[in-house]
Amino acid sequence: MKNxxxxxxSKAIAARALGDETMVMSSTDSTLYTLxxxxxxxxxAADGVTPLDEIVxxxxxxxxxxxxxxxxxxxxxxxxxxxxxxxxxxxxxxxVPPGNSTREAS
Amino acid sequence: MPGVTAAVQSGSVVVAIGGLPIRxxxxxxxxxxxxxxxxxxxxxxxxxxxxxxxxxxxxxxTLSKDEDVRVAWDSGRWLMQRGDFRAExxxxxxxxxxxxxxxxxxxxxxxxIVHTLLLARQGxxxxxxxxxxxxxxxxxxxxxxxxxKTTMARLAPPDAALLTDEISYVTRREGRYVAAGTPFFGExxxxxxxxxxxxxxxxxxAKGPENKIEPVAGADAVRGLLGNILFFARDPEFxxxxxxxxxxxAARVPVRRLTxxxxxxxxxxxx
Numbered sequence: 463m464k465n466x467x468x469x470x471x472s473k474a475i476a477a478r479a480l481g482d483e484t485m486v487m488s489s490t491d492s493t494l495y496t497l498x499x500x501x502x503x504x505x506x507a508a509d510g511v512t513p514l515d516e517i518v519x520x521x522x523x524x525x526x527x528x529x530x531x532x533x534x535x536x537x538x539x540x541x542x543x544x545x546x547x548x549x550x551x552x553x554x555x556x557x558v559p560p561g562n563s564t565r566e567a568s
Numbered sequence: 569m570p571g572v573t574a575a576v577q578s579g580s581v582v583v584a585i586g587g588l589p590i591r592x593x594x595x596x597x598x599x600x601x602x603x604x605x606x607x608x609x610x611x612x613x614x615x616x617x618x619x620x621x622x623x624x625x626x627x628x629x630t631l632s633k634d635e636d637v638r639v640a641w642d643s644g645r646w647l648m649q650r651g652d653f654r655a656e657x658x659x660x661x662x663x664x665x666x667x668x669x670x671x672x673x674x675x676x677x678x679x680x681i682v683h684t685l686l687l688a689r690q691g692x693x694x695x696x697x698x699x700x701x702x703x704x705x706x707x708x709x710x711x712x713x714x715x716x717k718t719t720m721a722r723l724a725p726p727d728a729a730l731l732t733d734e735i736s737y738v739t740r741r742e743g744r745y746v747a748a749g750t751p752f753f754g755e756x757x758x759x760x761x762x763x764x765x766x767x768x769x770x771x772x773x774a775k776g777p778e779n780k781i782e783p784v785a786g787a788d789a790v791r792g793l794l795g796n797i798l799f800f801a802r803d804p805e806f807x808x809x810x811x812x813x814x815x816x817x818a819a820r821v822p823v824r825r826l827t828x829x830x831x832x833x834x835x836x837x838x839x
Contacts, residue, residue: 474804476808476812478790478811478812478815480786480787480790480815480818481785481786481787483786483787485787485790485791485811487794487807487808488807489804489805489807489808489811490802492799492802492807494791494794496787496791
């Protein structure tokens, strides 16, 4: 069972949205990752204060024809994978003070 | 060569690559002479320099054969090290020191590293690419070893001015990307011409059965570019600068895949 609810982009990365994709480079080992369209939506919404299930419900299920439980399972696999590479941070608590959050990621 | 004698005074020589003058000092006159010969065409006639490096020649056998380059930011200095050199450079004081063997290619490596660090702050980079100016515009031909960089340089027609067959110098000036010649060469064993021109296109090289140009866009363009940018420092801020530069370049400059037969006909497509 997952022990996190919040996801936030690491500060040790450089990222750029290019069309529907997002390129992410780890600044610790220079490894380059390319996120597809759906992964890019989750990445952009990973602000540390929006719960992952809310991201899935409002950003994925609202836009794509996919069952919520399937989408959430896929999203969890994605964020855990990205966290494993040090690109995302996972926490059971909000990761930045709500007053400082930007709900719409750049 | 005109200009060389004027710049070589008191054991120093000013080498200007990409228009950036760096003074190199050494108390060994033979080594200073070898620098002016190695960088002929890039020796500045002016004594003015943006940065100063003191070169200390290490006795033979005192440095190692370690081929790994390590570049790190530490206490306000860049530290650069490989088996055949150790160097440090303080951008704030504009001064640095190099301890190296007599091998002039050690200095080559230090200069490449310094220029990558300087260019990153200006939105530019050094690229594994041959490049040439034709009709006032620069064309870059990038790829890994064996992709055809030197082949493209060798096949260049007489009206093309060769900037390098190995390491291209890309800088950003007034919102445009400009390629400049470098003395860094590959198999051609000849320095590029000390010229510059706005970059018209970047070609990612592939050898094939016919000449063909295909557009490369978005993430593929950035990936192709980043895979060929010289990247020494693993400093997080530096990585971000280079990443942003690559994204900006790919957004502004056409990136294309050039599949080519290694004969002169390929240059008919480069106009």
